[in-house]
Structure formats: C-alpha cells, structure tokens
Amino acid sequence: MLTLDHVTKTYRAGAFGGGSVTAVDRVSFTAEPGEVVSLIGESGSGKSTIGRMILGLTGVSSGSLTLDGRPVRPGKDFYRRVQGVFQDPFSCYNPVFRADRVFSLVRRAYHPGVSDTEWAHRVEKAVRDVRLDPGQVLGRYPHQLSGGQLQRLLIARALLLDLSFLVADEITSMLDASTRIDVLNLLAALKERGLGVLYITHDLALGTYLAERTVVLRRGRVVERGDTQKVFGNPLHPYTRTLLAAVPRLNTPWDPPQPLESCAFHAGGGATDTDLYETEPDHFVACAQLPDCGRTSA
Numbered sequence: 001m002l003t004l005d006h007v008t009k010t011y012r013a014g015a016f017g018g019g020s021v022t023a024v025d026r027v028s029f030t031a032e033p034g035e036v037v038s039l040i041g042e043s044g045s046g047k048s049t050i051g052r053m054i055l056g057l058t059g060v061s062s063g064s065l066t067l068d069g070r071p072v073r074p075g076k077d078f079y080r081r082v083q084g085v086f087q088d089p090f091s092c093y094n095p096v097f098r099a100d101r102v103f104s105l106v107r108r109a110y111h112p113g114v115s116d117t118e119w120a121h122r123v124e125k126a127v128r129d130v131r132l133d134p135g136q137v138l139g140r141y142p143h144q145l146s147g148g149q150l151q152r153l154l155i156a157r158a159l160l161l162d163l164s165f166l167v168a169d170e171i172t173s174m175l176d177a178s179t180r181i182d183v184l185n186l187l188a189a190l191k192e193r194g195l196g197v198l199y200i201t202h203d204l205a206l207g208t209y210l211a212e213r214t215v216v217l218r219r220g221r222v223v224e225r226g227d228t229q230k231v232f233g234n235p236l237h238p239y240t241r242t243l244l245a246a247v248p249r250l251n252t253p254w255d256p257p258q259p260l261e262s263c264a265f266h267a268g269g270g271a272t273d274t275d276l277y278e279t280e281p282d283h284f285v286a287c288a289q290l291p292d293c294g295r296t297s298a
C-alpha cells in the first residue's frame with residue numbers, strides 16, 4: 001500500500017533562491033493494490049509534483065511517503081516495483097535508437113541472467129498484453145510509431161518489471177478518443193492483476209471512468225477525496241462542484257460554470273486548517289462549515 005501522510009513539497013523560487021513555492025501542502029491519501037486512485041486538479045495544483053515524489057524523482061519537504069510501510073528510496077529495487085508513465089511518450093525515447101531499446105535497457109538493469117529466447121518471449125508477451133502486435137511495433141524507430149503505440153510500449157516496459165504501483169501522469173491527454181479508451185481499458189486490466197495505479201488527470205470524465213477513489217487537489221491541497229461515486233455523486237466542496245459543472249455535455253448547450261462559491265477553506269479568510277472532515281464513510285472534505293459550505297450568506 002502506498003501511503004502519503006501530510007506530504008509537503010516546497011520549491012525554492014526566484015532568481016536568487018530567496019522565495020519559495022509550496023506546491024504540495026500536507027496531502028494525505030492511500031492507494032491499495034488493485035486500486036486506481038485518480039488525482040484531479042487544475043493546472044499547477046501540484047499533481048505532477050505528487051507523482052514525482054512517489055517516484056522518488058524529487059524529495060519530500062515534510063511529511064511521510066511510504067510503500068508497504070517503508071519510506072520511498074529510489075534505487076533498483078524500488079524501480080522494479082514502482083514506475084511512472086508520463087504525458088509525452090516521445091520524450092522517453094531516443095530518436096536515433098529503435099523504440100524497443102527501452103526493453104533492452106530493462107533487461108540489462110534487471111534481468112541480465114535471462115536467455116535471449118526467454119527474453120524475446122517475455123517482450124512479446126508484454127507487447128501483446130498492451131494490445132499491440134509485436135510484428136508491427138518491434139524493430140521500429142520512434143518516428144515510425146504513433147503516440148498511442150509509444151505510450152503502450154512504455155506500459156509494456158513497466159510490465160516486464162515486478163511492478164506493484166504505476167504512476168500515470170496525464171498519459172491519455174495526447175491520445176485520440178479511441179486510443180485513449182484502449183489505454184484506459186489496459187489500465188483497468190492491470191488493476192485486475194493487482195497493480196495499484198495513481199491516475200493523474202485534469203479530465204474529470206476520464207478519472208471517473210476507472211478510479212475507485214478520487215483525490216481532488218487545488219493549489220497543493222486536497223479539497224475533497226474518497227469513494228469516486230460519493231465524491232462525484234455528492235460533491236460537497238465548491239471546487240469539486242465547479243469542476244463537475246465545467247464538464248461539457250454533448251446534448252445540452254454550454255452553460256458557463258459560475259465562479260467558485262465562497263467557502264471557509266478556499267476563501268483564505270483565516271482558514272489555515274487543512275484537516276479533512278469525514279462527512280460519510282470514505283468521503284472527506286476540507287471545510288469545517290459543512291453543510292453550509294458554499295452559501296455566501298447565512
């Protein structure tokens with residue numbers, strides 16, 4: 001199980017390192033094996049920073065981040081179990097090498113003792129598992145493959161490890177609708193195998209598609225989290241409501257969402273408390289004034 005407990009990240013900012021930005025502010029949530037947790041929030045809310053901390057790519061300023069009770073320690077053993085896939089698949093490939101070089105790198109680092117035949121067999125299986133035809137993708141250069149194919153090859157690479165947790169950061173935002181559904185189905189299949197997934201997105205509709213649990217982030221803080229059906233079926237925080245209202249519906253004319261209603265939490269007026277309140281089992285919200293939250297006048 002992955003556990004974040006009051007995890008905070010403060011970056012130094014400014015030309016002379018004088019200022020600082022708190023990108024992630026006392027964030028707590030857990031992700032169990034076989035569970036997809038979606039992390040949703042506007043641009044700059046700290047989603048990728050959380051993903052990068054989980055992957056050990058950037059340090060935690062305070063709070064604790066553990067996998068099965070042990071602190072995240074980047075290294076070979078850790079990356080065998082935890083991997084990340086990111087928005088832009090092209091950036092993960094070197095254009096002068098064939099795309100399947102990503103597999104040989106995994107072999108060299110993690111499975112040096114495996115025979116050529118056995119390795120070829122494993123690669124083919126992983127490629128088929130991500131619903132690609134090995135004959136069509138292996139041996140090709142990155143520019144000969146589509147973004148969706150490259151993205152799926154990266155997931156296949158992750159499958160060649162003994163993976164327990166995958167951080168998927170906006171992995172579907174560059175894909176067309178049908179490829180996106182393929183990749184989401186693939187994540188759903190991985191979940192069935194017991195993999196935990198942190199699915200980072202700003203697309204609400206995709207988040208609800210496969211996540212059991214949802215964490216809504218705003219300006220580095222969790223404003224609402226819990227069971228996806230509860231968070232979106234009965235959104236309590238004005239920010240969650242605004243996010244939901246901003247999802248366009250095909251059969252209704254565009255009705256611009258209203259600006260955020262007031263709430264003690266985000267109005268900043270003395271609301272320094274980041275504790276979450278459990279309003280029903282597995283449904284937490286960051287406002288002490290519920291159920292009156294959102295009403296500007298009493």
Ligand SMILES: Nc1ncnc2c1ncn2[C@@H]1O[C@H](COP(=O)(O)OP(=O)(O)OP(=O)(O)O)[C@@H](O)[C@H]1O
Nearest residue numbers: 011012021023042043044045046047048049050202
């Ligand atoms: N290396 C860094 N140094 C300083 N500030 C940073 C750094 N990385 C991110 N930030 C700041 O931290 C905040 C959160 O950034 P982050 O990339 O985590 O947001 P995000 O939710 O992933 O946004 P997006 O949806 O646009 O990807 C932003 O204000 C960003 O400018």
Ligand SMILES: [Mg+2]
Nearest residue numbers: 047048049169
């Ligand atoms: Mg990001």
